[in-house]
Amino acid sequence: MTTTLPKVELHCHIEGAARPDLVRRVAARHGVNLTGLFDERGNYVWHDFTSFIRAYDIASSVFRTPEDFRDLAFDHFTAIAAEGAIYGEVFISADHALASGLPYADYVAGLAAGIEDAEAAKGIVGRMVATGVRHLGPDRVFAAAKTAVAEPHPLVTGFGVAGDERMHHPRDFIEAFRIAGEAGLGLTAHAGELCGPESVIAALDNLDISRIGHGVRAIEDAALVERLVDEGIVLELCPGSNVALGLYPNLDVHPFRTLMESGVAVTVSSDDPPYFGSSIRAEYDWLNRHQGLGDEDLLKIGRTALGAAFVDDATRQRLLVRLDA
Template sequence: MLPKAEIHCHIEGAAAPELVLRQAQKYGVDMSAFIRDGSFVWSDFTSFLAAYDAAAGLFRTQEDYALLAETYLTSLAADGAVYSEFFTSPDHASRAGLSPLAYTDGLGEGILRAKAKTGIEARMIVTGVRHFGVGSVEAAARFAVECGHPLVTGFGMAGEERSGHPRDFARAFDIAREAGLGITVHAGELAGWESVAAAMDHLRPTRIGHGVRAIENADLVARIADEGVVLEICPVSNIELKVFASFAAHPFAKLRDAGCRVTLNSDDPPYFWTTLKREYEVAAEHFGLDRPALLEVTRTAIAAAFVDEETRAALLSRLAPGES
C-alpha cells in the first residue's frame, strides 16, 4: 500500500458519522437533521458549519476526545498513513465545557492508543480562531507554549480568512515561534492570493493551509517556490466548498509544476465525503501523479512535519525500500 502522510486535518471535523451517532445516543441528542443514511448533510457553508458544530458538540469529556483521536488515526493507518498532524482548538474545548489542558490530554491519549495499535505517528497543532479576535488567538498561542504536552508541536490559525489582517496576529505567531513551535496558517482558500502574500509577509509560516488561491498571482507562486513554503492542499474540500468548479480547474498540478512544495490532505474528511486515501486517488486520476510522484508528496509532508529529526528519519524509513 502506498505510504501516506497528512498535515492538515481538523480533529473535530474528522469524526465519522457512525462515531457521531454513537455520541448522540450517549448524550440523548437527535442528529437526524445533520446525518442521513450514514452521511453528513449540508448544502452551503452555513449549513456545513451547523452540522460541524452540532457534531463537535457531542464530544464533551477527556475520554470522548481520546476516542475521537484514536478512531480517526486508526482508520487513517488502515489506509496506509504513517503520519498525521491535526488541528486542535482550545476555544472549542472551552465551549465544550472542558479545560484546554484536559482536551489536549484526551487527544494525546488517543494518539498513543492509535500508535500502540497501528504504529501511526501523530502530532497536534494548536489553532487560534481568527474571527474570535486577536486576544483569543494570542491566548491560544500562549496555551500552545505553556501546556507542556510533548505531542503539541505546532501553532496555526484557522477561521474566517477575511476577518482582520495578518499583521494583527503577528504577536501570537511570534510567541509560538520563539518557543520553537512549527508555524502554519490558513490562507488562500476562501480569500484570494493577497491573503497568502500577507500571511507570508507578517506571520512567516513554513507552511500555508490551503494556499491554492496563490495561483491567481504568478509572482506569488514563484515566491512560494523560491522560499520553499509548503502548501497543505485539500483538493476534495476545495471542490465541495466551490473554491474551484472542478478538478480540471484545480491548480494542484500547476502549483507543483511551478516548483511549489505540495501535499495532500483531507481537511474535514467525512463532511466532504473524502478520506486521505481518496485525496491520493484524486491526485492520480485528475492531476496525473504516478506512484513516484505520490511518494514525493508523502516525503514532502514528512519533511515539513513538525517533528524532531529522529522521528522524521524514522518516518522516512517506513517508506518502501528504495523509495525513501
C-alpha cells in the first residue's frame, strides 16, 4: 500500500544515514579501526542518547574526502528513491567534516555530486540544510552559520541547529539564525525531543523559524499546540526515532495522529535510519499500521512537507505535480 506512494522527507542527518556496510567500505579505504562500533549482527552499538552520539561521531569520522561524501549522499538518496521518495532534505554538519580535515566547500561539493548523481539516476530531488551542533557551543553554531553564508551553494538552502538540546539555550543562537535568515536560508531548529514543550517554546520565542525538528513533546502543552497551529509551524516528526530513543514505548501511543488531528502541520521522517531500524518507507508503513493513516492522509503529509521544504517555488510545483499524479 504505502510502498508505491510518493514520499517526502525533511528530517534526516546525512552522516546518520550512513549504512553500516558503507561505513565499513569507506573505513577500509582509509584503514580506520571500527572495533566496538558494531554488534555481532553488524548493527551500530548504542544504548542511550549519549552513546548514540558517540557511535554517530565514530561512524562519521570515516568519511574524509569529497569522494567519500559523494558516495554517502548517492547511497542515501538512491535508497530513499527506491522506497518512493521524490524529495529529500539532509542535515549536513561542517563540524564533522572539519574533524576529518575536510574544508566546508569540499564537503558540500562532494555531497552535492552525490545528490546530483542520484537525481540523474533515479529522479530524486535533494537539498541540504547546514547545521550547527548545539552541544559544541554557541561559537561553533555561529561559525557554522557564518560559513554557510560566506560559502553559498545552490543545494544548501537551509540552516538549523541539531545535537543535544539539553545543552545551551536557543537565545545563544540568535545571531547565527539572524545571519542565516538574512542570507535567505530556510530556518529550522531541533527542539521538543529530549526536552519538553518548554524547549519548543524557547526555540519559537528566540529563533525566527518556520519548522521544528521533532517538536513531538509539544503535545504535553495544549496552549503550545494551539500556538503551533496559529503560527503555522511545521513539525518534522520522526516516530521511529522517538520510540528507539525511549520517548514512547511503542508506535501505537506516539502522538503523531493526535497532533495532526489537532491541526498541527506534521511531516514524517526517519532521522538517523540505520541507527533506529527505520527508513522513510518504514515510517509511512508504521503510520499506516499503528496510527491508522490511509493513503490520503499520507499524501496530505507529503504535501505539507513539500509546502515547508526549503526549495524554490518552481521545483516545489514540479514535485507537487509528481506527488498528485
